[in-house]
Each structure stands twice: as C-alpha cells, then as structure tokens.
Amino acid sequence: MDQEGQWVAETLRGDQHAFANLVDAYKVAVYNLCYRMLGSASEAEDAAQETFVRVYTHLRAYNPQQKFSSWILAIAAHYCIDHLRRQRLKWLSLDEALPLSPLAGDPEQPENAAMERESCLEIRNLLQSLPAEYRLVIALRYWQDLSYAEIAQVVGTTESAIKSRLHRARQMLAERVIAQRRLETPWGQQLQQGKRVINNAVL
Amino acid sequence: MQCSESSEWMSLHLDGLLDQEQALRLEAHLAACEACRQEWEAMRWLSSFLKAEPVAAPKPDFTARIALRLRQREARRRRLHSSIGVLIGSVGLWALAGAAVLLLFTMLWQPPIRVVLLEAGLALINDVLSTLAVLGQALYAAAYALAVRPALWAQAFDGKAWLLLLGYAFLALGLTALWMRIVFQRRRYVFP
Numbered sequence: 032m033d034q035e036g037q038w039v040a041e042t043l044r045g046d047q048h049a050f051a052n053l054v055d056a057y058k059v060a061v062y063n064l065c066y067r068m069l070g071s072a073s074e075a076e077d078a079a080q081e082t083f084v085r086v087y088t089h090l091r092a093y094n095p096q097q098k099f100s101s102w103i104l105a106i107a108a109h110y111c112i113d114h115l116r117r118q119r120l121k122w123l124s125l126d127e128a129l130p131l132s133p134l135a136g137d138p139e140q141p142e143n144a145a146m147e148r149e150s151c152l153e154i155r156n157l158l159q160s161l162p163a164e165y166r167l168v169i170a171l172r173y174w175q176d177l178s179y180a181e182i183a184q185v186v187g188t189t190e191s192a193i194k195s196r197l198h199r200a201r202q203m204l205a206e207r208v209i210a211q212r213r214l215e216t217p218w219g220q221q222l223q224q225g226k227r228v229i230n231n232a233v234l
Numbered sequence: 235m236q237c238s239e240s241s242e243w244m245s246l247h248l249d250g251l252l253d254q255e256q257a258l259r260l261e262a263h264l265a266a267c268e269a270c271r272q273e274w275e276a277m278r279w280l281s282s283f284l285k286a287e288p289v290a291a292p293k294p295d296f297t298a299r300i301a302l303r304l305r306q307r308e309a310r311r312r313r314l315h316s317s318i319g320v321l322i323g324s325v326g327l328w329a330l331a332g333a334a335v336l337l338l339f340t341m342l343w344q345p346p347i348r349v350v351l352l353e354a355g356l357a358l359i360n361d362v363l364s365t366l367a368v369l370g371q372a373l374y375a376a377a378y379a380l381a382v383r384p385a386l387w388a389q390a391f392d393g394k395a396w397l398l399l400l401g402y403a404f405l406a407l408g409l410t411a412l413w414m415r416i417v418f419q420r421r422r423y424v425f426p
Binding site: 047055075174 | 241242244245251272276277279280283284285286287289290293296299300301303304
C-alpha cells in the first residue's frame with residue numbers, strides 16, 4: 032500500500048495524526064485551487080477548510096482505485112462551484128442599491144498584502160473574467176499540472192469535453208489580452224481618455 | 235486549415251499534444267493568417283504568464299485549525315447524542331416509575347385512607363384516583379395471578395392484553411438500559 036493509502040486506512044481507524052499528514056500533503060493543492068476559483072484569500076481559506084472537513088467525514092466513500100489527489104480536488108472543485116453559484120443567487124436576490132464593496136477585495140487579510148503583487152492581481156482579474164467551469168480547468172492545468180485525463184476525472188466529464196473547455200478558456204483569455212493590448216497602443220489610450228471625458232461629462 | 239480548427243490546435247500545442255506534422259501545419263497556417271497569429275501570441279504569452287505564477291499557500295496554522303474544527307464538530311455530535319439519550323432514558327424511567335407508583339397506590343388505596351379523603355370532600359380527586367386504582371388493580375391482579383399459578387402463563391401468552399403488557403415492560407426496560415449505557419459512556423468521556 033502506498034503512503035496515502037496507509038494514511039487513509041489509519042484515519043479510518045481513528046488516527047488523527049494520519050489525517051493531519053493527509054492535510055499537510057494536500058493543503059497547498061486544495062488551497063491554491065480554491066484561491067484561483069474564488070479569487071479571495073479569506074474565502075479560499077474557508078473553502079479549503081470545508082473541503083478537508085468533507086474529506087474527513089466522507090472518507091469511507093473514497094474508492095482506493097481512484098487517485099486520492101483526484102478525489103480530494105474533485106471535492107474542492109465541487110465546493111467552490113457550489114459556493115459561487117450560491118453567491119450569485121445571493122447577489123441576484125439582493126437589492127441593487129447596495130454598495131459594491133466586494134469589488135474592493137479584502138484588505139483586512141494580512142497575507143493578502145504579500146499576495147497582491149501586480150501579476151497576481153492581473154491573473155486574478157483574468158481568471159475572474161472566465162465562467163467558473165472554465166476557470167476550474169485552467170487552474171487544474173496550470174497549477175496542479177494535471178493531464179487531460181486527470182482533469183476529466185476531477186471534473187467528472189470526458190477528456191474531449193476538457194479539451195474543448197481548455198480551448199475555449201484560452202481563447203477567451205487571449206481575446207481579453209488582445210483587447211487590453213489594443214487599449215495600450217497610443218490610439219487605444221486616446222480612446223480611453225475620450226471615454227473618461229464622456230464619463231465625466233455625463234456623470 | 236480553418237481558423238476555428240487552428241485555434242483548437244493552438245491549445246493542444248501549448249500542452250504538447252500535437253505531433254510533428256500537425257505542428258508544421260499549424261505553423262504554416264499561422265504564417266499566413268494575421269488574426270490567428272495574434273491569437274497564438276496572446277495564448278502563448280498567457281500560458282507562460284500563468285506558468286510563472288507561484289502556487290498560493292495557506293496560512294501556516296492551517297492543519298491545526300482543521301484539527302480544532304474537527305474536534306469541535308465531534309464535541310457537538312456527542313452533545314447531541316447524549317441529549318437524545320437523556321431524553322429517551324427519562325421517558326423510560328418515567329414509564330417504569332409510573333407503573334411502580336400505580337402498583338403501590340393500589341396496595342395503599344384501602345378503606346381507611348379512602349374514607350378520610352372522601353370525607354374531606356375531594357370528589358374529583360377521588361374519581362381520578364379510583365380510575366387509576368382500577369387500572370392498578372387489574373395490573374396487580376394479573377401479576378399476582380401469574381405469580382401464584384404458573385399454568386396461567388401459557389393462557390396469558392395467547393391473550394393480546396398480556397402481549398401489550400409485555401411490550402410495555404420491554405420498552406421501559408430497553409429505554410432505561412439505553413440511557414444507562416449512554417450515561418456511562420459519557421462519564422468515561424468526561425473522566426477518561
């Protein structure tokens with residue numbers, strides 16, 4: 032039996048240390064996936080914790096034939112997609128007169144300061160522009176370095192579906208990058224400035 | 235090659251999934267098509283940009299906080315179980331105590347006390363007590379008869395009334411046993 036299988040068996044026998052080993056082994060992968068999906072450190076922390084609580088309570092349902100990493104990432108992915116769906120419903124049901132504070136991020140998070148490098152912010156914005164299902168495949172491909180087959184297992188779909196989702200996601204991101212670059216050209220800057228003038232005049 | 239196909243191939247090429255011939259065909263198309271070349275450059279730039287981004291890590295006390303959360307969860311579960319146990323156990327004890335009180339009352343509900351109460355004018359209480367006494371007497375008579383004449387057991391066992399009585403006794407005993415078990419478990423948990 033491999034190391035993970037042993038830890039799983041020991042956890043099922045009630046050994047808390049074995050479970051702590053499992054958490055240590057997967058916390059970065061799970062947290063990173065949640066962070067890329069949700070785009071906020073505090074939400075990612077909550078989501079990652081909830082994922083491990085679910086892993087603990089559903090450990091008996093784990094099929095040892097499956098890769099443990101795929102199983103645990105699938106739980107995290109489902110949780111994040113559910114969370115985003117709930118959030119969207121909540122936003123839809125809220126009064127539109129509310130201030131748009133969530134866009135400001137969460138500055139009270141201390142580790143946020145270190146995370147908020149410019150490239151990190153840019154990546155966050157890029158990822159958040161994608162639909163959740165596309166963001167998921169991008170996160171699994173780039174940070175988890177999974178093959179198409181492994182991503183398909185985590186997402187619970189076929190390899191060809193993953194192939195097309197990755198393609199669509201990359202295409203959407205590329206379109207955004209191209210549009211952004213256009214704005215950075217002298218003509219684009221003038222266009223931006225023009226928009227600002229109009230905005231100032233109207234608002 | 236169509237532009238839509240070329241776009242799909244670009245994605246595969248980034249993951250190293252095109253064979254040499256396909257890669258050459260893609261390159262040929264890119265050399266000829268300005269729009270696709272622009273898309274390919276953006277995709278390639280993005281890919282290296284994402285690859286350069288380090289993995290985000292949680293706070294150092296992440297594992298400890300999960301352990302704490304699991305302990306809290308377990309404590310909540312135990313509390314819930316023990317309160318259910320105490321509730322069921324109390325019902326069991328009350329059921330047993332009720333039967334015992336009824337029997338005791340039947341034995342004591344003899345003329346001297348009865349007359350005293352009746353003279354005090356407590357008619358309503360008397361009615362209620364009399365009804366209870368009838369029930370208690372029936373229970374007492376049944377228990378007495380069964381104790382004195384063992385031959386009755388077989389007959390009683392056929393009757394539905396006896397089954398009812400047996401069921402009641404089992405229920406009361408079972409609930410009490412469960413309660414005792416839970417209380418002892420809890421004691422072991424609190425004082426290991």
